[in-house]
Amino acid sequence: MDELMERAVDTTAREEDSSNDGAELRGSSFDYLTQPGIDLAAKAQAFHAWAQTRVSHGVFPYAKRLGGRPGATAELTLLDGQRHAGLNFSSQEYLSLARHPKVCAAAQAAMERYGVHSAGSTALAGNVEEAVALEAELGELLRTPEVLLFPTGWAAGFGAIKGLVREADHIVIDQLAHNCLHEGARAATPNIHLHRHLDIDHVERLLKRVRQRDPHNGILVVTEGCFSMDADSPDIRRLQALAREHGALLMVDVAHDLGCLGLGGGGQLALQGMLGQVDLVMGSFSKTFASNGGFVASHDRAIKEYLRFYAAPNTFSNALSPVQVAIIRACLAIVRSSEGQDRRERLMRAILGLRGALTEQGVTVLGHPSPIVPVMLGHDAVARVASREMSEAGLLANLVEYPAVSLNSARLRMQVMADHTPALAQTAARIVADSLQRARHVVSPSSKEYLGRSPEGTAMLAASSREHIASAGRLGSGPALGPNAQQ
Ligand SMILES: Cc1ncc(COP(=O)(O)O)c(C=O)c1O
Secondary structure, eight states, rough: OOOHHHOOOOHHTTTTOOOTTTOOOOOGEEEGSSSSOOOOOHHHHHHHHHHHHHHHHHHHOOOOOSSSOOOOOEEEOTTTSSSEEEEEEEEOTOOTTTHHHHHHHHHHHHHHOOSSSOOTTTTTOOOHHHHHHHHHHHHHTOOOEEEEESHHHHHHHHHHHHHHOOSSSSSEEETTOHHHHHHHHHOOOEEEEEEEEHHHHHHHHHHHHHHHHHHOOOOEEEEEOOOOTTTTOOOOOHHHHHHHHHHOOOEEETTTTTTTGGGOOOOOHHHTTTTTTTSEEESSSSSSSSSEEEEEEOHHHHHHHHHHHHHHHTTTSSSOOOOHEEEEEHHHHHHHHHHHHHHHHHHHHHHHHHHHHHTTTOOOBBBBSSSEEEEEEEHHHHHHHHHHHHHTTTTEEEEEOTTSSTTTOEEEEOOOOTTTHHHHHHHHHHHHHHHHHHHHHOOOOOOOOOSSSSHHHHHHHHHHHHHHHHHHHHHOOSSSSOOOOOO
């Protein structure tokens, strides 16, 4: 019997067991965040030892390395050196622009003109001419003209909040908002009011209460256009109206929807008829725009210039490189063109195909159609085993577990791109269902039956995945390896 499976069964049968057996399926990174003690290095070592145990059992699907471009098929090297090639649902490449000829040509032209270094922050002398053009073009798409660029999306979220909000001010924020938003809030003020996910009535009650108790200080309401773990969206119109009513500002993070959803690529703001009507829009270029970088947009020139000097991740960090700026501009031009609309339509067909195929296979899919397709895996131990099985069967997708989501509601975050075909989505869905079923069986406390690690079904799925990779290879976009290739 496979050693890991044996332990999985053992572990669940003896939950109180304090030995190290089965440690790869127990615990979470949260345990190593809260350890007391004077020795800082020891805390790192404790985490590293736990992570290494998981690595050695093939259930630590993090820190993987790409062996080529992030296409519809790809090759990843795991921390233990194994290389898995397969159907790639683990890259944030929503419109498949990473190798677009116009994007690559723009990067090369920028390199010729500027070299590769921004050599300073935007507060000093690091902004290139093209960055100013990018700010204006992005402002047109958003109908929100005052755009400030940041080195990353994380820096934009953190920097906008910490840059605008002072200690006496208040933040009302969705409990599931992205880490950069919560970290920014924590750094800015102790007055943080969490609201239940997407619950606008709760927001209203909080705003009323805060305003009654404190009529003298500012309030920032923070949410996302498309939540990155749940693929759902708030009622932005109502949130903005409530913010106005209570003398607050609203900020919406559109990292996962701008460019890839909505008419003209206007994202959730376009879908909800709110383009140009939100106080602050913040986003990232790392999903649809094939680059690093982020931005904050508003209608107020003063806010833009204030953030340039008070948002530390902008003020004290080098500006986006000229190459990144040129890439983002080229992607933005495609997003706004008929080609962009065509790519969005292909993307949506792939999203609907994947969601439909998963549902048909009896797998629970969360949220609404968006490039993020969250698949509920459930118990963290089951999810770890299922994730390993999938990867070995030729499906590359990211596992998300506690504390990124609540305990034992681990999920697979599948990220779809325009280059995914419906046939590829069908194969991916079969691999997910098959792997999950087998993982549930071996990890469930009620089951002792071992189904084997690579039964006929998995072999067939792996072959099917290999077939997709081979045809992608014939088209010049896939890796040469088959699934389970090892170094
Ligand atoms: C909702 C959201 N906001 C911000 C970010 C940070 O973006 P970046 O990768 O550009 O730092 C992410 C990325 O994971 C995200 O999901």
